[in-house]
Amino acid sequence: MSAVGAAFREHRGPLLATLVAELRSFDLAEEALQDAFAAATVQWPGEGVPRRPAAWLLAVARRRAVDRRRREETLTRCLPLLITEEARAGNPADDSLALLFACCHPALGPESRIALTLRFVAGLTVPETARLFLVPDATMAARITRAKQKIRTAGIPLRLPAPADLPERVPGVHAVLYLLFTEGYRSYRDEVAGEAVRLTRLLHELLPSGSETASLLALMLLHHSRRRARRRDGRLVLLADQDRTQWNARDIAEALTLLTSDAPDRPYRLQALIAAQHALAEHAHETDWPAIAQLYARLEAITGSPVVRLNRAVAVLEADGPAAALALLDGLEQHLPRNHHLPAARGECLLRLGDREGARREFARGAELAPTDTERDFLIKRAG
Helix, strand or coil: CCHHHHHHHHHHHHHHHHHHHHHCCHHHHHHHHHHHHHHHHHHHHHHCCCCCHHHHHHHHHHHHHHHHHHHCCCHHHHHHHHCCHHHHCCCHHHHHHHHHHHHCCCCCCHHHHHHHHHHHHCCCCHHHHHHHHCCCHHHHHHHHHHHHHHHHHHCCCCCCCCHHHHHHHHHHHHHHHHHHHHHHHHCCCHHHHHHHHHHHHHHHHHCCCCHHHHHHHHHHHHHHCCCCCCEECCEECCHHHCCHHHCCHHHHHHHHHHCCCCCCCCHHHHHHHHHHHHHHCCCHHHCCHHHHHHHHHHHHHHHCCHHHHHHHHHHHHHHHCHHHHHHHHCCCCCCCCCCCHHHHHHHHHHHHCCCHHHHHHHHHHHHHHCCCHHHHHHHHHHHC
């Protein structure tokens, strides 16, 4: 990867957040940062990579923004918003969080929140965001444009909420960060999942006493720790078959530390405790499946979620056998008609009961519904 490509991957999201916070314009921030990366592509190969690439890119983007506004003959009016002592001394982490809260404002619809966060906080391009949503580029571009217009017309401020407003606003931010991580994890986009981890860590630093933020960060870290072991030669590797020496020990240690304090049963904490059970098992056969099944039962009691029931059935399959698991899966089809994990789980149960033909049909059905080539290929292979 070139130096410019590496800088784009590492710094684009935080830089875009800083520029939006300073310029108060999504469009100008995007254009100025594009200009800065274009300049780097031309200058860095001949002049060398700057000692501080992010600072170089930010300085160039600010100058290009000035040039653009000068051409629009609005420099005099807009320059105070563009470069001020406060902006120069600003904290990029605060900028990312301020923009995150703006993108997750309750005045915006759920799809707009996640799209804006992916585009302007995580720094994904429109085509990358569209692929995650499985929609055409033009559809995503229009959705983002409408969301930006909503921010302008509703007067949504690009700043952190007042401390008194944080308890009301944080759950919405949690939901978007969790979706962001899930999309990255599901699609094997480690950089997207990693960006969700980075933003959640910033939120935890802002609210160190928030137990749900700590639990969400722990949950992400435990799943993200397995990123190098989840596929082998492009093929899905089941959790039980993963090389656990490839799991990131630092991520796991940080997550387990976050879970040491006492906290009430809430969804993110229970999910993190479930993931921790896997992390604590040195080998797959040492996994405490009864404990995991019990945690899922507590989570289902809180959420009533059919997805949680499905995951609970998988744990019960290992703890109590296929007949008990099948009983939990009954009736889920009406709630999860397009979820490929449901026929896959049913297929595993039937296979262990000796019904190979029934298992084959379920695996084939799961393959039809699978959203990624990796999962589809795995289920086709299971169907035989």
